[in-house]
Amino acid sequence: MEDIRKNPDVKGKELNQILFQRYGLYMKQSTLYKMKQYVINEIFGGHDKSYRKLPAYVKVMHETNPESAAFCALTDIGHPQRSLQFSSIFISFAAQIKGFVDGCRSLIGVDGTHLKGNYGGILLSAIALDGNNEIFPIAYAIVSVEDTQKWSFFFWHLYNLVKDSGRTDWTIISDRQKGVDIALKDVWPSANRRYCCRHLSRNFKRVFPVPLMYILFWRAANATNPYTFKKAMERLRKEGKTPVMKWFAEIGKQNKWTKHKFDSSICCDSNTSNLLWRVSTRHWVWTGAYMF
Known part of the structure:
Protein backbone atom coordinates (compact mmCIF):
# COMPACT_ATOMS: atom_id res chain seq x y z
CA MET A 1 0.00 0.00 0.00
CA GLU A 2 2.78 2.43 0.87
CA ASP A 3 4.48 1.86 -2.49
CA ILE A 4 1.29 2.87 -4.29
CA ARG A 5 0.80 5.82 -1.93
CA LYS A 6 4.27 7.11 -2.83
CA ASN A 7 3.69 6.62 -6.57
CA PRO A 8 0.07 6.19 -7.75
CA ASP A 9 1.42 5.94 -11.33
CA VAL A 10 3.41 2.78 -10.59
CA LYS A 11 3.14 0.22 -13.39
CA GLY A 12 2.06 -3.37 -13.03
CA LYS A 13 5.51 -4.57 -14.07
CA GLU A 14 7.13 -2.59 -11.26
CA LEU A 15 4.62 -3.94 -8.74
CA ASN A 16 5.46 -7.47 -9.86
CA GLN A 17 9.16 -6.79 -9.33
CA ILE A 18 8.43 -5.54 -5.80
CA LEU A 19 6.34 -8.65 -5.08
CA PHE A 20 9.08 -10.96 -6.34
CA GLN A 21 11.82 -9.21 -4.37
CA ARG A 22 9.83 -9.32 -1.12
CA TYR A 23 7.78 -12.50 -1.39
CA GLY A 24 9.19 -14.42 -4.35
CA LEU A 25 5.97 -14.50 -6.39
CA TYR A 26 4.36 -12.97 -9.46
CA MET A 27 0.73 -12.02 -10.13
CA LYS A 28 -1.31 -11.53 -13.29
CA GLN A 29 -1.30 -7.98 -14.66
CA SER A 30 -5.10 -7.80 -14.53
CA THR A 31 -5.11 -8.84 -10.85
CA LEU A 32 -2.40 -6.32 -10.03
CA TYR A 33 -4.32 -3.44 -11.61
CA LYS A 34 -7.50 -4.40 -9.76
CA MET A 35 -5.52 -4.48 -6.53
CA LYS A 36 -3.90 -1.14 -7.34
CA GLN A 37 -7.30 0.47 -8.01
CA TYR A 38 -8.64 -0.90 -4.74
CA VAL A 39 -5.66 0.52 -2.82
CA ILE A 40 -5.99 3.91 -4.53
CA ASN A 41 -9.66 4.08 -3.55
CA GLU A 42 -8.77 3.15 0.03
CA ILE A 43 -6.02 5.79 0.25
CA PHE A 44 -7.48 8.68 -1.69
CA GLY A 45 -11.15 7.78 -1.76
CA GLY A 46 -13.26 7.24 -4.87
CA HIS A 47 -14.12 9.90 -7.40
CA ASP A 48 -17.65 10.18 -6.03
CA CYS A 196 -1.48 27.14 -33.20
CA CYS A 197 0.28 26.54 -36.50
CA ARG A 198 0.97 22.93 -35.62
CA HIS A 199 -2.77 22.27 -35.75
CA LEU A 200 -3.15 24.42 -38.84
CA SER A 201 -0.37 22.52 -40.59
CA ARG A 202 -2.11 19.20 -39.98
CA ASN A 203 -5.32 20.49 -41.53
CA PHE A 204 -3.32 22.01 -44.39
CA LYS A 205 -1.52 18.73 -45.03
CA ARG A 206 -4.80 16.83 -45.32
CA VAL A 207 -5.95 19.15 -48.11
CA PHE A 208 -2.53 19.63 -49.75
CA PRO A 209 -0.49 16.47 -49.05
CA VAL A 210 2.46 17.42 -51.29
CA PRO A 211 5.65 17.75 -49.14
CA LEU A 212 6.66 20.99 -50.87
CA MET A 213 3.37 22.62 -49.89
CA TYR A 214 3.94 21.65 -46.26
CA ILE A 215 7.41 23.21 -46.31
CA LEU A 216 6.08 26.40 -47.88
CA PHE A 217 3.32 26.59 -45.27
CA TRP A 218 5.87 26.69 -42.47
CA ARG A 219 8.02 29.14 -44.40
CA ALA A 220 5.07 31.52 -44.53
CA ALA A 221 4.05 30.88 -40.91
CA ASN A 222 7.57 31.46 -39.58
CA ALA A 223 8.34 34.48 -41.77
CA THR A 224 9.62 37.31 -39.59
CA ASN A 225 9.51 40.00 -42.28
CA PRO A 226 7.09 40.94 -45.09
CA TYR A 227 9.57 40.05 -47.86
CA THR A 228 10.04 36.43 -46.74
CA PHE A 229 6.29 36.06 -46.24
CA LYS A 230 5.53 37.49 -49.68
CA LYS A 231 7.97 35.13 -51.42
CA ALA A 232 6.53 32.11 -49.58
CA MET A 233 2.95 33.06 -50.47
CA GLU A 234 3.86 33.66 -54.12
CA ARG A 235 5.35 30.18 -54.28
CA LEU A 236 2.28 28.73 -52.58
CA ARG A 237 0.04 30.48 -55.09
CA LYS A 238 2.12 29.12 -57.94
CA GLU A 239 2.01 25.53 -56.65
CA GLY A 240 -1.51 25.41 -55.25
CA LYS A 241 -3.33 27.92 -57.42
CA THR A 242 -6.71 29.27 -56.23
CA PRO A 243 -7.59 26.47 -53.74
CA VAL A 244 -4.57 27.15 -51.53
CA MET A 245 -5.20 30.90 -51.45
CA LYS A 246 -8.84 30.26 -50.57
CA TRP A 247 -7.69 28.00 -47.72
CA PHE A 248 -5.53 30.77 -46.25
CA ALA A 249 -8.30 33.34 -46.69
CA GLU A 250 -10.64 31.18 -44.59
CA ILE A 251 -8.21 31.22 -41.66
CA GLY A 252 -8.68 34.93 -41.14
CA LYS A 253 -6.27 37.76 -40.49
CA GLN A 254 -2.57 37.14 -40.91
CA ASN A 255 -1.76 38.39 -37.40
CA LYS A 256 -3.34 35.19 -36.06
CA TRP A 257 -0.81 32.82 -37.59
CA THR A 258 2.26 34.38 -39.27
CA LYS A 259 5.08 35.78 -37.15
CA HIS A 260 5.78 38.98 -39.08
CA LYS A 261 2.29 40.26 -38.24
CA PHE A 262 2.40 39.46 -34.51
CA ASP A 263 2.12 42.24 -31.94
CA SER A 264 5.70 43.08 -30.94
CA SER A 265 4.60 44.27 -27.49
CA ILE A 266 3.94 40.65 -26.51
CA CYS A 267 7.72 39.99 -26.75
CA CYS A 268 7.04 36.43 -27.89
CA ASP A 269 6.71 35.19 -31.47
CA SER A 270 5.56 31.65 -30.67
CA ASN A 271 3.00 30.43 -33.19
CA THR A 272 2.43 26.98 -31.70
Whole structure:
Protein backbone atom coordinates (compact mmCIF):
# COMPACT_ATOMS: atom_id res chain seq x y z
CA MET A 1 0.00 0.00 0.00
CA GLU A 2 2.78 2.43 0.87
CA ASP A 3 4.48 1.86 -2.49
CA ILE A 4 1.29 2.87 -4.29
CA ARG A 5 0.80 5.82 -1.93
CA LYS A 6 4.27 7.11 -2.83
CA ASN A 7 3.69 6.62 -6.57
CA PRO A 8 0.07 6.19 -7.75
CA ASP A 9 1.42 5.94 -11.33
CA VAL A 10 3.41 2.78 -10.59
CA LYS A 11 3.14 0.22 -13.39
CA GLY A 12 2.06 -3.37 -13.03
CA LYS A 13 5.51 -4.57 -14.07
CA GLU A 14 7.13 -2.59 -11.26
CA LEU A 15 4.62 -3.94 -8.74
CA ASN A 16 5.46 -7.47 -9.86
CA GLN A 17 9.16 -6.79 -9.33
CA ILE A 18 8.43 -5.54 -5.80
CA LEU A 19 6.34 -8.65 -5.08
CA PHE A 20 9.08 -10.96 -6.34
CA GLN A 21 11.82 -9.21 -4.37
CA ARG A 22 9.83 -9.32 -1.12
CA TYR A 23 7.78 -12.50 -1.39
CA GLY A 24 9.19 -14.42 -4.35
CA LEU A 25 5.97 -14.50 -6.39
CA TYR A 26 4.36 -12.97 -9.46
CA MET A 27 0.73 -12.02 -10.13
CA LYS A 28 -1.31 -11.53 -13.29
CA GLN A 29 -1.30 -7.98 -14.66
CA SER A 30 -5.10 -7.80 -14.53
CA THR A 31 -5.11 -8.84 -10.85
CA LEU A 32 -2.40 -6.32 -10.03
CA TYR A 33 -4.32 -3.44 -11.61
CA LYS A 34 -7.50 -4.40 -9.76
CA MET A 35 -5.52 -4.48 -6.53
CA LYS A 36 -3.90 -1.14 -7.34
CA GLN A 37 -7.30 0.47 -8.01
CA TYR A 38 -8.64 -0.90 -4.74
CA VAL A 39 -5.66 0.52 -2.82
CA ILE A 40 -5.99 3.91 -4.53
CA ASN A 41 -9.66 4.08 -3.55
CA GLU A 42 -8.77 3.15 0.03
CA ILE A 43 -6.02 5.79 0.25
CA PHE A 44 -7.48 8.68 -1.69
CA GLY A 45 -11.15 7.78 -1.76
CA GLY A 46 -13.26 7.24 -4.87
CA HIS A 47 -14.12 9.90 -7.40
CA ASP A 48 -17.65 10.18 -6.03
CA LYS A 49 -16.31 11.15 -2.61
CA SER A 50 -13.85 13.58 -4.14
CA TYR A 51 -16.51 15.39 -6.15
CA ARG A 52 -18.71 15.72 -3.06
CA LYS A 53 -15.86 17.49 -1.28
CA LEU A 54 -15.31 20.12 -3.98
CA PRO A 55 -17.53 22.83 -2.43
CA ALA A 56 -15.74 22.34 0.90
CA TYR A 57 -12.38 22.45 -0.89
CA VAL A 58 -13.25 25.80 -2.48
CA LYS A 59 -14.38 27.16 0.90
CA VAL A 60 -11.11 26.11 2.55
CA MET A 61 -9.14 27.74 -0.29
CA HIS A 62 -10.90 31.06 0.29
CA GLU A 63 -10.31 30.83 4.04
CA THR A 64 -6.65 29.83 3.96
CA ASN A 65 -5.56 31.55 0.75
CA PRO A 66 -8.02 34.43 0.33
CA GLU A 67 -6.43 35.97 -2.75
CA SER A 68 -6.88 32.77 -4.74
CA ALA A 69 -9.65 32.35 -7.30
CA ALA A 70 -11.76 29.25 -6.72
CA PHE A 71 -15.32 28.74 -7.93
CA CYS A 72 -17.43 25.59 -7.93
CA ALA A 73 -20.73 25.39 -9.83
CA LEU A 74 -23.44 22.85 -9.06
CA THR A 75 -26.55 21.96 -11.07
CA ASP A 76 -29.96 21.18 -9.62
CA ILE A 77 -31.03 17.86 -11.15
CA GLY A 78 -34.23 17.51 -9.13
CA HIS A 79 -33.27 14.14 -7.62
CA PRO A 80 -35.03 13.48 -4.28
CA GLN A 81 -31.90 12.06 -2.62
CA ARG A 82 -29.25 14.05 -4.48
CA SER A 83 -30.59 17.36 -5.73
CA LEU A 84 -27.24 18.97 -6.63
CA GLN A 85 -24.73 17.63 -9.13
CA PHE A 86 -21.23 18.87 -9.90
CA SER A 87 -21.06 21.03 -13.03
CA SER A 88 -17.69 22.81 -13.15
CA ILE A 89 -14.85 24.20 -11.07
CA PHE A 90 -12.22 26.89 -11.70
CA ILE A 91 -9.02 27.16 -9.64
CA SER A 92 -6.08 29.57 -9.66
CA PHE A 93 -3.93 30.00 -6.56
CA ALA A 94 -2.86 33.43 -5.33
CA ALA A 95 0.82 32.72 -6.09
CA GLN A 96 -0.09 31.76 -9.65
CA ILE A 97 -2.09 34.97 -10.17
CA LYS A 98 0.61 37.23 -8.76
CA GLY A 99 3.44 35.45 -10.60
CA PHE A 100 1.53 35.55 -13.85
CA VAL A 101 0.57 39.23 -13.70
CA ASP A 102 3.95 40.44 -12.41
CA GLY A 103 6.41 38.22 -14.22
CA CYS A 104 4.99 36.57 -17.34
CA ARG A 105 4.61 37.51 -20.97
CA SER A 106 1.17 38.42 -22.28
CA LEU A 107 0.76 35.23 -24.33
CA ILE A 108 -1.66 32.72 -22.77
CA GLY A 109 -1.97 29.20 -24.11
CA VAL A 110 -5.26 27.39 -23.49
CA ASP A 111 -6.27 23.83 -24.24
CA GLY A 112 -8.65 21.10 -23.16
CA THR A 113 -8.02 17.41 -22.55
CA HIS A 114 -10.29 14.52 -21.66
CA LEU A 115 -10.14 13.16 -18.12
CA LYS A 116 -9.95 9.44 -17.47
CA GLY A 117 -12.07 7.65 -14.93
CA ASN A 118 -15.69 6.82 -14.28
CA TYR A 119 -16.98 10.37 -14.58
CA GLY A 120 -14.96 11.66 -17.52
CA GLY A 121 -15.12 15.38 -18.13
CA ILE A 122 -12.76 17.91 -19.65
CA LEU A 123 -9.76 19.57 -18.07
CA LEU A 124 -9.25 23.13 -19.35
CA SER A 125 -5.89 24.69 -18.61
CA ALA A 126 -4.15 28.04 -19.12
CA ILE A 127 -0.35 28.31 -19.34
CA ALA A 128 1.92 31.34 -19.77
CA LEU A 129 5.63 31.91 -20.35
CA ASP A 130 7.81 33.78 -17.89
CA GLY A 131 10.73 36.07 -18.76
CA ASN A 132 13.03 33.05 -19.23
CA ASN A 133 10.55 31.33 -21.57
CA GLU A 134 9.78 28.74 -18.90
CA ILE A 135 6.23 27.46 -18.56
CA PHE A 136 4.06 28.98 -15.85
CA PRO A 137 0.67 27.37 -15.04
CA ILE A 138 -2.02 30.01 -14.47
CA ALA A 139 -5.31 28.24 -13.88
CA TYR A 140 -7.33 25.15 -14.64
CA ALA A 141 -10.95 24.15 -14.71
CA ILE A 142 -12.87 20.89 -14.81
CA VAL A 143 -16.04 20.95 -16.91
CA SER A 144 -18.44 18.37 -18.29
CA VAL A 145 -17.97 19.08 -22.01
CA GLU A 146 -15.79 21.26 -24.21
CA ASP A 147 -18.21 23.71 -25.81
CA THR A 148 -18.75 27.47 -26.13
CA GLN A 149 -20.57 27.75 -22.80
CA LYS A 150 -17.79 26.04 -20.84
CA TRP A 151 -15.07 28.03 -22.58
CA SER A 152 -17.02 31.19 -21.69
CA PHE A 153 -17.04 30.04 -18.06
CA PHE A 154 -13.26 29.52 -18.21
CA PHE A 155 -12.42 32.79 -19.99
CA TRP A 156 -14.72 34.84 -17.77
CA HIS A 157 -12.82 33.74 -14.67
CA LEU A 158 -9.47 34.07 -16.45
CA TYR A 159 -10.31 37.61 -17.51
CA ASN A 160 -11.24 38.54 -13.93
CA LEU A 161 -7.72 37.55 -12.85
CA VAL A 162 -6.10 40.20 -15.06
CA LYS A 163 -8.69 42.92 -15.62
CA ASP A 164 -7.31 45.10 -12.79
CA SER A 165 -3.65 44.44 -13.56
CA GLY A 166 -3.20 47.54 -15.74
CA ARG A 167 -2.09 45.37 -18.67
CA THR A 168 -4.28 45.17 -21.77
CA ASP A 169 -2.09 43.46 -24.41
CA TRP A 170 -3.26 39.90 -23.74
CA THR A 171 -3.14 37.30 -26.51
CA ILE A 172 -4.74 33.85 -26.44
CA ILE A 173 -3.20 31.01 -28.45
CA SER A 174 -4.88 27.66 -29.02
CA ASP A 175 -5.97 25.39 -31.83
CA ARG A 176 -8.58 26.81 -34.20
CA GLN A 177 -11.90 25.79 -32.74
CA LYS A 178 -15.14 27.72 -32.89
CA GLY A 179 -15.93 27.43 -29.20
CA VAL A 180 -12.83 29.39 -28.18
CA ASP A 181 -13.36 32.22 -30.67
CA ILE A 182 -17.04 32.68 -29.84
CA ALA A 183 -16.39 32.58 -26.10
CA LEU A 184 -13.59 35.13 -26.33
CA LYS A 185 -15.74 37.44 -28.41
CA ASP A 186 -18.47 37.27 -25.76
CA VAL A 187 -16.51 37.62 -22.51
CA TRP A 188 -13.06 38.94 -23.47
CA PRO A 189 -13.38 40.84 -26.76
CA SER A 190 -10.23 42.93 -26.18
CA ALA A 191 -7.97 39.84 -26.18
CA ASN A 192 -5.92 39.24 -29.31
CA ARG A 193 -5.91 35.82 -30.93
CA ARG A 194 -3.30 33.44 -32.31
CA TYR A 195 -3.80 30.04 -33.88
CA CYS A 196 -1.48 27.14 -33.20
CA CYS A 197 0.28 26.54 -36.50
CA ARG A 198 0.97 22.93 -35.62
CA HIS A 199 -2.77 22.27 -35.75
CA LEU A 200 -3.15 24.42 -38.84
CA SER A 201 -0.37 22.52 -40.59
CA ARG A 202 -2.11 19.20 -39.98
CA ASN A 203 -5.32 20.49 -41.53
CA PHE A 204 -3.32 22.01 -44.39
CA LYS A 205 -1.52 18.73 -45.03
CA ARG A 206 -4.80 16.83 -45.32
CA VAL A 207 -5.95 19.15 -48.11
CA PHE A 208 -2.53 19.63 -49.75
CA PRO A 209 -0.49 16.47 -49.05
CA VAL A 210 2.46 17.42 -51.29
CA PRO A 211 5.65 17.75 -49.14
CA LEU A 212 6.66 20.99 -50.87
CA MET A 213 3.37 22.62 -49.89
CA TYR A 214 3.94 21.65 -46.26
CA ILE A 215 7.41 23.21 -46.31
CA LEU A 216 6.08 26.40 -47.88
CA PHE A 217 3.32 26.59 -45.27
CA TRP A 218 5.87 26.69 -42.47
CA ARG A 219 8.02 29.14 -44.40
CA ALA A 220 5.07 31.52 -44.53
CA ALA A 221 4.05 30.88 -40.91
CA ASN A 222 7.57 31.46 -39.58
CA ALA A 223 8.34 34.48 -41.77
CA THR A 224 9.62 37.31 -39.59
CA ASN A 225 9.51 40.00 -42.28
CA PRO A 226 7.09 40.94 -45.09
CA TYR A 227 9.57 40.05 -47.86
CA THR A 228 10.04 36.43 -46.74
CA PHE A 229 6.29 36.06 -46.24
CA LYS A 230 5.53 37.49 -49.68
CA LYS A 231 7.97 35.13 -51.42
CA ALA A 232 6.53 32.11 -49.58
CA MET A 233 2.95 33.06 -50.47
CA GLU A 234 3.86 33.66 -54.12
CA ARG A 235 5.35 30.18 -54.28
CA LEU A 236 2.28 28.73 -52.58
CA ARG A 237 0.04 30.48 -55.09
CA LYS A 238 2.12 29.12 -57.94
CA GLU A 239 2.01 25.53 -56.65
CA GLY A 240 -1.51 25.41 -55.25
CA LYS A 241 -3.33 27.92 -57.42
CA THR A 242 -6.71 29.27 -56.23
CA PRO A 243 -7.59 26.47 -53.74
CA VAL A 244 -4.57 27.15 -51.53
CA MET A 245 -5.20 30.90 -51.45
CA LYS A 246 -8.84 30.26 -50.57
CA TRP A 247 -7.69 28.00 -47.72
CA PHE A 248 -5.53 30.77 -46.25
CA ALA A 249 -8.30 33.34 -46.69
CA GLU A 250 -10.64 31.18 -44.59
CA ILE A 251 -8.21 31.22 -41.66
CA GLY A 252 -8.68 34.93 -41.14
CA LYS A 253 -6.27 37.76 -40.49
CA GLN A 254 -2.57 37.14 -40.91
CA ASN A 255 -1.76 38.39 -37.40
CA LYS A 256 -3.34 35.19 -36.06
CA TRP A 257 -0.81 32.82 -37.59
CA THR A 258 2.26 34.38 -39.27
CA LYS A 259 5.08 35.78 -37.15
CA HIS A 260 5.78 38.98 -39.08
CA LYS A 261 2.29 40.26 -38.24
CA PHE A 262 2.40 39.46 -34.51
CA ASP A 263 2.12 42.24 -31.94
CA SER A 264 5.70 43.08 -30.94
CA SER A 265 4.60 44.27 -27.49
CA ILE A 266 3.94 40.65 -26.51
CA CYS A 267 7.72 39.99 -26.75
CA CYS A 268 7.04 36.43 -27.89
CA ASP A 269 6.71 35.19 -31.47
CA SER A 270 5.56 31.65 -30.67
CA ASN A 271 3.00 30.43 -33.19
CA THR A 272 2.43 26.98 -31.70
CA SER A 273 0.92 25.83 -28.43
CA ASN A 274 3.96 23.73 -27.54
CA LEU A 275 4.03 25.47 -24.17
CA LEU A 276 0.88 23.50 -23.31
CA TRP A 277 2.21 20.19 -24.56
CA ARG A 278 5.32 20.64 -22.41
CA VAL A 279 3.09 20.43 -19.34
CA SER A 280 2.47 16.79 -18.49
CA THR A 281 -1.21 16.11 -19.07
CA ARG A 282 -0.86 13.06 -16.91
CA HIS A 283 0.28 15.23 -13.99
CA TRP A 284 -2.80 17.42 -14.35
CA VAL A 285 -5.05 14.37 -14.44
CA TRP A 286 -3.57 12.87 -11.27
CA THR A 287 -3.78 16.27 -9.60
CA GLY A 288 -7.46 16.55 -10.50
CA ALA A 289 -8.10 13.06 -9.19
CA TYR A 290 -6.40 13.28 -5.79
CA MET A 291 -6.04 16.89 -4.71
CA PHE A 292 -9.61 17.10 -3.47
